[in-house]
Structures are given as C-alpha cells and as structure tokens.
Amino acid sequence: MVPVTAPTRTRLAPEQRRTQLLDLGVRLLATRSLDELSIDVLAEEAGISRGLLYHYFGGKHAFHEAVVRHAADDLIAQTAPPEGGEPLERLLASVTAYVDYVVANHAGYQSLVKAAASGNDVLREIYEDARSALTGRIFTEDPWGDLIPDTPVNRLVVRGWSAMVEELVLAWVADPADVPRDRLLELVAGSLPALVESAGS
Amino acid sequence: MVPVTAPTRTRLAPEQRRTQLLDLGVRLLATRSLDELSIDVLAEEAGISRGLLYHYFGGKHAFHEAVVRHAADDLIAQTAPPEGGEPLERLLASVTAYVDYVVANHAGYQSLVKAAASGNDVLREIYEDARSALTGRIFTEDPWGDLIPDTPVNRLVVRGWSAMVEELVLAWVADPADVPRDRLLELVAGSLPALVESAGS
DNA sequence: TGCCACTATTGAACGAGCGTCAATAGGATG
C-alpha cells in the first residue's frame, strides 16, 4: 500500500512557517471559535504535525493571541489615515478605508471581533488597543478644530460610535440588501457629527 | 480522617435544581468563557456531582444555551415597554429600564453578550432575538408616528444604534467616571432621533 | 562532490476534562 499523497516533510524558514500558520489561523478562526478548532484539524489543514504548532507558539491559547495580534496589526496598517485635506473629508476617507478593509478581509476582521468578546483579558486588550488606534486620532489630531472637545461625555460618544460603525458594517457586509455602499459610507461618516451635536458638549 | 463538610446528598425538586444551576451558570459565565469553566468547578460550586448536570441539561453546550436563554428571557421580561405616553417619553422609559437592568444584573447581561460573539449560531440567534424583541417595537409600535419609516436604511440605523447603546452602557457601568446617570440616559435616548435625522429617510 | 552540524519537524506517550450508565439513596405515600 503506497500512500497516495507523499508524506514528504516540507521544511520552511521559520518566518514563512510562522506567517503561513498565522494566516491559516486567521481564516479558520473567522468562523469557528477556539474550542471548536482542534489542533489536529489545524495541523492537517496546514500540512504539518501537531507538535510543530507548539514549537512555534507554545500552546493553543498563545497561538490564538498571535493570530489576533496578526489581524489587529494588519487592520491598523491598512487603514492608516490620509495626510491632509478637510476634516470631514479625512473622516470620510478613514471610514472608507475601514469599510473597504472589512469588506476585503472580513475573515480577519471577524476573528478579531470574535476574540474580543469571547475570551481572556489579553485578547480583549488587543482588540481595545486596535480600536483606540483607529478612533484615538479623532481627539489627538483634532480633525474638527474644536468642534469635538475632549470631554468624558465625548469619549463615551466616540466609543459608542465606533461600536455602531462596527455593527453597521458587519451587518451590511453580511447582507448589503438595498443599501448601496456610498449610502453606507455617508451614513457612517455623517453619524459622528450628528451624535456629537446631539450630545451637546 | 473525617470529612470536614458532611457529604450529605441534598435532594431538590427538579424545577428548583434547574433554576439553581441556571442562576449559578449565569453568574459563572459572566466572567469566564465556556471552555474556561470546567464541569468539575461548576459541580463543586453547586454542591452536586458532574453527572447531575448531564441529567438536567445533557451536555456542556446545551447547558450554555439554557443559561443564555435564561438570561435573555429575564432581560426581555424586566424591560417591558410602558403602556402609554408620548413617543419620546416612552423611548426614554424603555432606555431607562434597559440601563437599570444592565446596572442591576450586569453579570447576566455580560454572559449574554459574551455568548453572542463567542459561539455557535444557536447562541447568536438567541441574542439576536432578544435584541429584536427590545428594538423591534420601535417599528411595529411606531412610537414617533411616521418620523421613523420602516426603510432598509432605518433598519440599519436602529441596529447600529442598539449596538452603540450596548457599548455605552457597558462602558459606563464598568467606569461611571464623570458622567452622571441622567446624562447617560438623555445621551442614549437623544441619539436615536439624531441618527435617524442624520440618515435622512 | 560529499560529509557534518544545525535545527525544523515529527510521533508516541501522558494527563486533564467531557460524556455515559448502571447503581445508590432521599422522601413521600400507603
């Protein structure tokens, strides 16, 4: 009985193997949760043995952390804010980049969001940091002059707004229904000024 | 060596045991995730054997579902909307009931929210149904006459708004900081009209 | 070209924890 697929052991450079496993992890953890993902399945999918995962990441949970960091870094890197322009245009550009990223990589984004709610404090912190990286500039770079002063209430408002944006985009991606992309974009971008206005200081 | 605590086997009526286990489950699953909660810990905490949990719920995941349903039903029951009054006042009353519920039972609410993101489709559906039960009346009971027509865009807006409210309240409960409760309430209640207005149609 | 050291990779063995089932004991009823 000769094996159909050659059991050839392929040897990669550590860097390549690591990113291969991380990318695979991002894809697999987008739909399944961590305890629904067995090491055996992951190993077989990657074409490696179980032991190798432990060599690179030291454990299942540590692997999950690495995957989430990978997704978070990718998100932050690919949604860098534009340099100049009008405040409202910059906001719209940021939001557009964010929406397009979620549309293009919603596997990665899903695995990031899942991790935030489903798990230990380390994962939640990674998620919080990523969100802060995206929203923090609203205050630090002060895109609207002094239209949105840095008060406790406005901190809450921006935090709530970002949760809303996430929900809207994920819902829209899952089912674009009758709402065109541009409509979503102006909806999302226009809501922040409206909310700040409604909060009043 | 005599056991310190008597190993007396206490026999309860099925209904009592069931609710005892569900309440305990709600409390324990508020902070830990499901795979961080071992049957042994749960059993010892409840003063029962592992086997009994399987007798009542049939399995760990089934138990989780029951716990989440328990929390969701409790939420829906305790935030029933008021009967009459002005639309805006009814909205404020609903929001107040919701906020007060989360403040009073945020263990239960946390376990509900955690379940939504962290798991299988059944859990997410329970969560979605609960959210729909809370927000659906906005359309069906038409609290603002025709100020908020039932369009695809407004469905999205209300969905996003509810995500925002959840985030705001949880963040505020975790750290009330310098924002008084009434300020939060008017913030949350006032944001929906503002969002609908900003969405325009 | 051929050996050698280095290290990426493996697979078997161990333990923890979930799930099953026949046996046990509380308590109400006559």
Added chain:
DNA sequence: CATCCTATTGACGCTCGTTCAATAGTGGCA
C-alpha cells in the same frame, strides 16, 4: 414502618491538548 419512585452519584471510556526525545531536511565547509 415498608415500599416505590426518582433525584443523585461515582467510576469508566474516550477525545484532545500538551510534552519531549528522536528524526530528517538544508546550508556550509572541506
């Protein structure tokens, strides 16, 4: 007080995460 009903138990099997010594690619050096 005896007996039946059923809530409750505890030991067993099995899957799956984790460990570690052994194995086999690969690049460098003679």
